[in-house]
Amino acid sequence: MSSVRMSGVRGRRIGARIVAPSMLLAALAGCLLTGPGAGSALASGSALADGSAPADGGSGAGSVQPPPPPPSPNGSFSSNGSTYTASIGGDNNPNVTGTPWTPPACWMQPYFPQTETWKASDPSGQPTDAASFYSWFVGQGATATSTAAQMTSDFKDIQDRKPPADWTGPTPIEANDVWWAPNWLDSSTGYACAQGMAAKNDLSNGYIGLEPPLAKGQQSPLVGAINVTVLAQLATAQITLPTVSVITSPPGTDAKSAVVNTPTYVAVEYGGDMNPSKTVYDNGTFGQATIWASVQATVVSVTVPASSAYTTTGFGDPGQTCAAVNDAATPACTVTFRTPSGNNTPDNLTVNVTWKVTWSTSAGTGGTSAPGVLPGTATVVVKEIQSQT
DSSP states (O other), X not given: OEEEEEEOOOBOOTTOSOOBOOOEEOSTTXXXXXXXXXXXXXXXXXXXOSSOOSOOOSSOOSSOOXXXXXXXXXXXXXXXXXXXXXXXXXXXXXXXXXXXXXXXXEEEEEEEEGGGSOOTTOOOSSXXXXXXXXXXXXXXXXXXXXXXXXXXXXXXXXXXXOOOTTOOXXXXXXXXXXXXXXXXXXXXXXXXXXXXXXXXXXXXXXXXXXXXXXXXXXXXXXXXXXXXXXXXXXHHHTOOOOEEEEEEESOOSSSEEEETTSOEEEEEXXXXXXXXXXXXXXXXXXXXXOEEEEEEEEEEEEEOOOOTTEEEESTTOTTOOOBOBTTBOOTTSEEEESSOOGGGOOEEEEEEEEEEEEEEETTSOEEEOOOEEEEEEEEEEEEOOXXXX
């Protein structure tokens, strides 16, 4: 199981214009860690919705107990988002059919503490602190909200905890305040979403806003703030399903073979983790309770299409994965053909593996995805044995 660590804050102080929720999307690029297995207990809840959800709570309350947090990540976070692999119906396996799991196009997250507002080398050209994030975001195509000289002066004042003219952020400015900004997946759609989200939230310094932390358990109406539902979507989108191939027994010399009215063993060989899972955390760095979302992909059923050409056993039985043992088919799943192949033309045998993704969160919510199907095929020459008397 892999995990991704996130940290962050929520907050509001008198005089602040923006109310901010929690989580710093940290170490998404290059900081995948080995961690404990995803929590298996699920609480009832609605299915994942694309985008934001009602306030989810950050206290870890509910019937689901969080797995232990992973070790601290190394490296830096990606401030322009990371590219995720969509699995159920996604690009990593074009044979998957079903409902795709897609992360939201963008979300709001905390990026920098007040102490990382400005430095003499700004703007650096990269989002290394609040001032450079503003300059970098404008460099992506956003319209500047002030001249470069004025914004540099404003950020320098804020670094020194001096509110600039027309300041709408927290007063007084304190070292535990945090800069919030939009994050997005690396796409034109995500960037457009991020720019619109920044404008809608009316952030205190153009495309980034300074906010104080909320008390533990408080929620925020900040538009698009990252929450456990978004965490679950991000985790689900990073799951990679195994590939599927079909093997039969007994094999033939030129093609896989079977005998009329004799059971042929059929098995699925899975290339990759048969039970992929991922957990995404907010580690509660700024006094916020740890919140998390876990997802787990499992095989729902293994079936073959109904046909008058054969009968089957084992397929569709609860918990039956028809998995190969030591790269060989077993009697667990069989197909019995009624007629031989015409002119030794191989018959195509299709095996469908149906997957589901279950998810749970520290808010006590959970659900199950719409199933996705991975098909596998094998060619089988069905022969007929005749006896002479």
